[in-house]
Amino acid sequence: MNWLTRVRNSLPFGNKRETPDNLWVKCKSCQEMVFAKEFEDNQQVCPRCDHHERIGADERLRQLLDMGYEVLAQPKVEEDPLKFKDTKKYTDRLKEARAKNPYADAFTVGSGEIEGHPAVVGVQDFGFMGGSMGMAVGTAFCQGAERALKRHCAYIVVTAAGGARMQEGILSLMQMPKATVMTRRLREAGLPYIVLLTDPTTGGVTASYAMLGDIHIAEPGALIGFAGQRVIQDTIREKLPEGFQRAEYLHKHGMVDMVVHRHALRETLAGLLGYLAPAKAAA
Template sequence: MNWIANFVRPRIKALVGQPDVPDNLWTKCTSCGQMMFHRDLNEHNHVCQHCGHHMHLPVDKRLALLFDEGYETIDLPKVKADPLRFRDHKRYGDRLKDAQSKTGRQDAIVVAHGRMGGQRAVVAAFDFKFMGGSMGMAVGEGLIAAARLAVMQQAPLIAIPASGGARMQEGILSLMQMPRTTVAVDEVKEAGLPFIVLLTDPTTGGVSASFAMLGDIHIAEPGAMIGFAGRRVIEQTVRETLPEKFQTSEYLLDHGMVDMVVPRAKLRETLVGLIDLLMHRNAPEVNRGALPLAASETIDIPDPATERSGEAGETKG
């Protein structure tokens, strides 16, 4: 046994050697290529300090950013894991297990509820790291559960999609989630509750073709890709070159598909204000006796009930 190589040398390296540097200390911006220290990246909510590019934000950080202090998540309804026994070069069941092990989630959606600005709110947020945020039966059931929770709590529903579309490994069963989630959104609206959609990068495929475009208000993060088919597919189909910023938040805002583009740092403030407005918390009381015209000018509005009683009295007399 070579005690110098096996004992002395490792001890010397431990004393004078450089400590191992973690691989995740720096992150490269996918837009401008600049390197950012992970602590600075977290402080700026995963927004590049150099070019302002909005990178993918982990679901936990997004929920913590939007809610007041603390929130609760609900368990997703159970669905059959691999209904079609799908397999390409890898079994779908194995893909699910790998994604669950990697993310620690049951599927690609997280349903949370809590308070935003003191007002109750239910959020259904997608995790893009779970198979690209694709929508299968579990995601459909999760969104339905979020809608019913919003109705039960009389709270607005906020959907935050980040998805490549329907999950092809579930075939027609994944496409069936498009009408099912649409019906869930209708239940929220029929209850007189707001449905707000925060579009993040990317929102495409069957997700954008269903509930993601049915919001009462659509907010988008800057530079997010929002559309149905990819740019290359569309160009090959129409045989034309598309505009440079086609399918971006800013392009959709200019063409009326999005109501506002809001930087990540102002998202909470914007959502709290919208919820406060749509839930009529600060609606002014209406004075039926007078309608203000100017600072010192009013006109009287007759009370319809008084008029009806007067008319009835005159007729009787």
């Protein structure tokens, strides 16, 4: 042992403390490092550039609903009707997704109140296989609509999806008309159906229940569209305008009713429910 090692070991400072690797979050937009606690307290919105990060179903329900809400059990469906396999078995992909997420599929329904106004809130989680729409998502969407009909209250759906789930083929596409029928039943019952479009909302979800709401709200900067920008650009052979398919562009062109910051969503929804559904829910 040389003299430098002996001196270093004899110093009273002890070993260097290890810093946890979850203290900081890197913003995906501005690339700035943000203290994780500050990021969480700001509802997963970057305090530097105001970028709205994608959030899971539990966090979304906590942000929107009053305390004491109920999370509906997710429906049971046949999980691999086509025995699909690409580079992996579909069943293996489901197992991997469920190991990383708290719920069995991409759509979760909460039943409760928003600032005292009865509401059922369905949340699509992009973290579960890109929020893709399969039979479980379609069935859960309809289950949420049924609960809203039973309670005679508004149905609010938070969308985030890459489209239909290819591993379920035509069966995933059949969820589009199934969900559309439920939105019609809500309208016939005189119940508000409000859609909150978050990043990203694309494909078959956009082509069905995401664009059938009585009111469409979008989070700032959310990507909203059907086909991808490159596909559209290659088809029409023209350069697309700046901000195309973003929430602000769609609002400017009448596809979205309002763009609302995450901090104001709960207050905005409560105000809308006060106007659209003033009557108390049935017991």
